[in-house]
Amino acid sequence: MSTNRYEMKLSGSSPVDRSATKLLYVSTAKYGGDWHSLLHTHACTEIFYVVGGVGQFKIEELTLPVTVDDMVIVNPNVEHTEVSLNASPLEYIVMGVEGLEFAAGEDGDGRYSMVNFHGGREDVLHYLRGMLHEIETKSAGYDVVCQDLLEVLIIRLMRRTDFSLTPAPPRKRASKECAAVRRYIDSHFKENITLDLLAETAHVNKYYLVHTFSREFGVSPINYLISRRIQESRYLLSDTDHSLSQISHMLGFSSPSYFSQSFRKLEGVSPMEYRKQSKPEK
Structure with a gap:
């Protein structure tokens, strides 16, 4: 018999401050050809993951083509909208996260970030579908499970990119x-x-x-x-x-x-x- 034992070395810190960073909502969307979305803003950060179809994200004056496995992160109070292409309707899962912003590298755009999760699709969908299931069923402790899944997803995202996190500046929050x-x-x-x-x-x-x-x-x-x-x-x-x-x-x-x-x-x-x-x- 052979065994392997690995000791945990606890750092004592997390990239996510749970006292401030909260998952507000998770939802799914699949657009048909009759949908016309308008530029709008949210007081929270929104994280979109494209699970099907092709389309575009409009970030103020920018237009970004998106396809399957693209993740788009839009910081608070940035005008944006999603545009679906008729031939292949855009389908995505979106999370609203309060209390954090993503900061890109030196050459990045402070309004948004985008990364493709090609090769990591199953992991990402596992976390997102887990959140959706927990929120839909609302079993005991579902909010804790969703917060845990959010933190794991953010850490995985940071491993793949040069993104860093910053606490969202204090602002008036709607009820x-x-x-x-x-x-x-x-x-x-x-x-x-x-x-x-x-x-x-x-x-x-x-x-x-x-x-x-x-x-x-x-x-x-x-x-x-x-x-x-x-x-x-x-x-x-x-x-x-x-x-x-x-x-x-x-x-x-x-x-x-x-x-x-x-x-x-x-x-x-x-x-x-x-x-x-x-x-x-x-």
């Missing part, structure tokens, strides 16, 4: 309820959304939600919803030939007149005037 409501609106703004539905989603009283959301973001939940719809309508007006009635219906407005009224209030011109201004004359 979990308000952040959840904003994420819900960002993902479902084309659907029929009411204040009652948002309050139910956040498990809070609707009057409390209006007060706290307005205090956190400077706008009420419903007005934020309208602004997201108007953002999307600008793309539809300038890049498609859909009628106002069609656009109004697609974006969940109760009527074309209410859409026109809301658009003029936010943009200062009518939808048709905006369309004429945004399309070059032939």
Whole structure:
């Protein structure tokens, strides 16, 4: 019989400060050809892992092609969005992480980092799918397991690259309820959304939600919803030939007149005037 024994040499430190760095959410997305995403920001760092398809990530004025096994890390408050290609819909898993930022090397871009995990796919998917399973089932201690998996994943990432971690600077943090409501609106703004539905989603009283959301973001939940719809309508007006009635219906407005009224209030011109201004004359 032969045995091997390896002694652990504890360093006493971890690259992740658990008192500040928290996993906020994990979600999956697979886009079809009808999805048009808009530039947006988050107060946390987002880590995307592409599990299928091809597409692009837009980081402010930059456009990055992405494919399977690419990991994209976007630091807090950096405008970004994902674009899927119709022939091969983009599919990814994304984590929201509070309390940390990734710092690239000397030649890196402080807004984002990207690395391909070719050859390490099974390891990465093991950790990510483990997080998804724990969050979905919510068994006892699931939050501890998810935090452990996050830390292992970050260490593996640091081994493959020259990335380093920095604590995120102190900033005003939205309450979990308000952040959840904003994420819900960002993902479902084309659907029929009411204040009652948002309050139910956040498990809070609707009057409390209006007060706290307005205090956190400077706008009420419903007005934020309208602004997201108007953002999307600008793309539809300038890049498609859909009628106002069609656009109004697609974006969940109760009527074309209410859409026109809301658009003029936010943009200062009518939808048709905006369309004429945004399309070059032939």
